[in-house]
Amino acid sequence: VKKLDHFRAIIRALSRSENAPAPNPLRRSSARRSYLEHAAQLKSKEDITPGNRKYILSGWLRPVVNVGLILVLIMGTATGVVYAADSARPGDVLYPIDRGVEEVQLRFTSSPDRRIILLIALANERILETQQLAEIHGVDVMSIALDDYGTTILEISQIVDEEPERDELLVTQIDDELALQEERLQTIRGKVPEQAYPGLDRAIEAIHTGQNIIHPGNSSENPVSPAATPGPPQSFPKPGSSDKNPGRPPDHVPGPPIDLPTPPVNPGGDP
Amino acid sequence: MIRGRKEPSAEEQDLLQRSRKLDEAALSAVFDAYYDPLYRYVYRYLRHSQTAEDVTADVFRNFLEKLAAGKGPTEYLKAWLYRVAHNLIIDEVRRNKYREHEELDENQRASEPQADRQAESSITKQMIHKALQTLTGKQRDVLILKYLHGFENEEIAYTLRMNVGTVKALQYRGLQSLRRYLSKLRIFGEEDL
Numbered sequence: 351v352k353k354l355d356h357f358r359a360i361i362r363a364l365s366r367s368e369n370a371p372a373p374n375p376l377r378r379s380s381a382r383r384s385y386l387e388h389a390a391q392l393k394s395k396e397d398i399t400p401g402n403r404k405y406i407l408s409g410w411l412r413p414v415v416n417v418g419l420i421l422v423l424i425m426g427t428a429t430g431v432v433y434a435a436d437s438a439r440p441g442d443v444l445y446p447i448d449r450g451v452e453e454v455q456l457r458f459t460s461s462p463d464r465r466i467i468l469l470i471a472l473a474n475e476r477i478l479e480t481q482q483l484a485e486i487h488g489v490d491v492m493s494i495a496l497d498d499y500g501t502t503i504l505e506i507s508q509i510v511d512e513e514p515e516r517d518e519l520l521v522t523q524i525d526d527e528l529a530l531q532e533e534r535l536q537t538i539r540g541k542v543p544e545q546a547y548p549g550l551d552r553a554i555e556a557i558h559t560g561q562n563i564i565h566p567g568n569s570s571e572n573p574v575s576p577a578a579t580p581g582p583p584q585s586f587p588k589p590g591s592s593d594k595n596p597g598r599p600p601d602h603v604p605g606p607p608i609d610l611p612t613p614p615v616n617p618g619g620d621p
Numbered sequence: 622m623i624r625g626r627k628e629p630s631a632e633e634q635d636l637l638q639r640s641r642k643l644d645e646a647a648l649s650a651v652f653d654a655y656y657d658p659l660y661r662y663v664y665r666y667l668r669h670s671q672t673a674e675d676v677t678a679d680v681f682r683n684f685l686e687k688l689a690a691g692k693g694p695t696e697y698l699k700a701w702l703y704r705v706a707h708n709l710i711i712d713e714v715r716r717n718k719y720r721e722h723e724e725l726d727e728n729q730r731a732s733e734p735q736a737d738r739q740a741e742s743s744i745t746k747q748m749i750h751k752a753l754q755t756l757t758g759k760q761r762d763v764l765i766l767k768y769l770h771g772f773e774n775e776e777i778a779y780t781l782r783m784n785v786g787t788v789k790a791l792q793y794r795g796l797q798s799l800r801r802y803l804s805k806l807r808i809f810g811e812e813d814l
Contacts, residue, residue, distance in 0.1 A: 357796040360803065364768040367749035370661035373674055378660075381678045382652055386645065388682060392689040393643040 439479045440494035449498075462509050463520060469509075470527050473502045477534050480550075484542045492542070493549035500556030503528070507560035521564060532557045637698045641688055652681060655699065658770055659706050665765060666710045676713055680706045700776040703766065707780060752802045760795030763788055 432451055435444035452472055459465045476499035483492045506524060510516050532554055539550045636654075639647030659680055664673035683705050687693030694701035753761050762781055766772040774792075778785045 357800060360796055360799050361768055363745065363749055363803075364764060364799070367746045367753075368661060368769055369746045369750060370664040370673075371670060373657060373660045373677070374670065377671075377674050378656060381656070381674065381681070382649075384678070385652055385681045385685065386649065389643055389645065389648050389685050392685055393645075396643065396689065 439482055439488070439491075441483075441488060441491040462513060463517065466506055466509055466520065466524065469502050469506045470524065473499055473506070473531060474527075476502065477531055477538075480553075481534070481538055484538050484546070489542060489546045492546050493552075496549040496553040499553050503553075503556045503560040504563075507563035510564045524564065525561070528557050528561060633698050634696070637694060637696070640698075641693070643685075643688060648685070651684070651698070651702075655702050656681070659702060662703065662765070662770060663706055663710055665769070667713060672713065672717075676706065676709045679709055683709075697776060697779050700772070700779040703770070703772075703776075704780045704782075707762070748803065748806060749799075752799050752806075755802050756795050756798050759783075760791050760798065763791040764795045764799075767792060 435447035438444035438448045476495045479495040660677045663676045667673050766777045774785050774788045777788045
C-alpha cells in the first residue's frame with residue numbers, strides 16, 4: 351500500500367479516465383429482453399425435464415450408485431461367461447474359465463467324501479468332452495481332456511487310499527463309476543482314428559492304476575465289474591448342478607469288450 | 622481456487638444462488654448490475670460500440686447456458702462474468718485483426734465534449750489511454766480491472782487466471798511505467814508524480 355501511495359495521482363487520473371461511451375439504450379433494452387426470454391426458455395426446458403439426473407442423484411449418492419451399477423454389470427457378465435463356459439471343450443476360448451470354475455469348486459470342497467463325488471462328476475465331464483471332440487473330429491485337443499481325466503482319477507484313488515476305513519458304499523460307487531467310464535472310453539476308442547489312441551490308453555491306464563490303489567490286493571486286469579458289485583448304483587451330479595440325482599450321462603453307451611491295449615478288430619462295426 | 626482469497630459479498634452470493642435456479646428477478650438484477658460495466662470493459666479493448674454490445678450480450682448468453690447446464694460461477698459472479706468477457710475479447714481481437722487501429726464510432730463522436738474544460742479533461746483521458754497502450758497486455762489488463770472496474774486483487778487473479786502475487790507485481794510495474802510515460806509528456810507536475 352505504501353508503494354502504491356507514490357502513484358496516488360496516477361491512480362486518481364486512471365480512475366477518471368473512463369472514456370467509453372454509454373451503451374445505446376435501445377440496444378441495451380433489446381439485449382435485456384432477449385436475455386430474459388432466453389432465460390425463460392431454458393427454465394421451461396428444465397421444468398419439462400425435471401428428471402435431470404444431476405439433481406436426483408446428488409452428492410455422495412451418485413458415485414455409490416455408479417459403483418453399484420458397475421458391480422452389477424460385472425457380476426452379470428461374469429455369470430453369463432461362467433454359464434457359457436460350462437459347456438466349453440478343450441480348444442474353446444472359454445475352456446480355461448470352465449476349468450478355473452471347477453478348481454474353485456474343488457477348493458471350497460473340504461470334506462473328502464464330497465470331494466470324491468465332485469471329482470467323479472468332473473471325470474464324467476472330461477469323458478463327455480472327449481466324446482464330443484471325437485464326434486467333431488477334434489482329435490488334436492482330445493488329449494487335454496483325457497490327461498485331465500487321468501489326473502482326476504488318480505486324485506480320487508489317492509483320497510480313498512488315505513483313509514482305509516472309507517465308507518464301503520462310496521467305494522463301491524466309485525468302482526461302478528470307474529467301470530462305466532472305462533466302457534465309455536473303450537467305445538470312443540472304437541470310433542476315433544489311431545492318433546487318438548495314446549491319450550485314450552493313458553486314460554484307461556489311469557483307471558486301472560486308480561483301481562489298484564483303491565483295491566491294493568486285487569491286481570487283475572479287470573478288477574471290478576459293475577454287475578458284480580452289490581448295492582444301488584449312485585450317479586454323480588454334474589459340477590455346479592443343484593440336482594442331487596440327475597441320472598447317468600445320457601450319452602452312455604456300453605463299449606466293446608475291454609482288452610487293452612489291443613486296438614479294436616472291427617472299428618466302427620457292430621459289437 | 623484463489624490463494625489468500627477474499628470471500629465474495631453475501632449479496633453477490635445470494636444473487637448467484639438465485640440465478641443458479643434461473644430466477645427471473647435475480648437474472649434481471651445480474652444484467653442490470655453488470656451490463657454497463659461489462660460493456661465499458663469490452664469497449665475499451667475493441668473500440669467499437671456495436672461489437673462491444675454484441676460481445677456483452679454473448680457474455681450474458683454464455684452465463685445463462687452455463688447455469689442451465691448446472692455449471693457456471695460458483696462463488697465469484699462478477700469475476701466470472703469478466704473472465705468470460707475477457708476470453709470473448711481475445712477471440713474477437715484474433716478474428717478482427719483489421720480493427721487494430723482505434724476506430725472512433727458514432728457514439729464516441731457524439732460524446733466528445735465541446736466546452737474547453739471538457740476538452741482539457743478529454744485530452745488527459747486520451748493521454749492516459751495512450752499511456753495504457755504502452756504497457757504490456759497483462760499490466761494493462763490488471764490496471765483496467767483494478768482502477769476502472771474496482772476489482773479486488775483476488776478477483777483480478779480469478780479473471781485473468783493468475784495468482785495474487787503476480788497481480789500485485791503487474792500492478793506495481795504497470796503504475797511505474799505509466800508514471801514514467803506521463804512525466805515525459807508533462808501531463809502531471811513532478812510533485813504529483
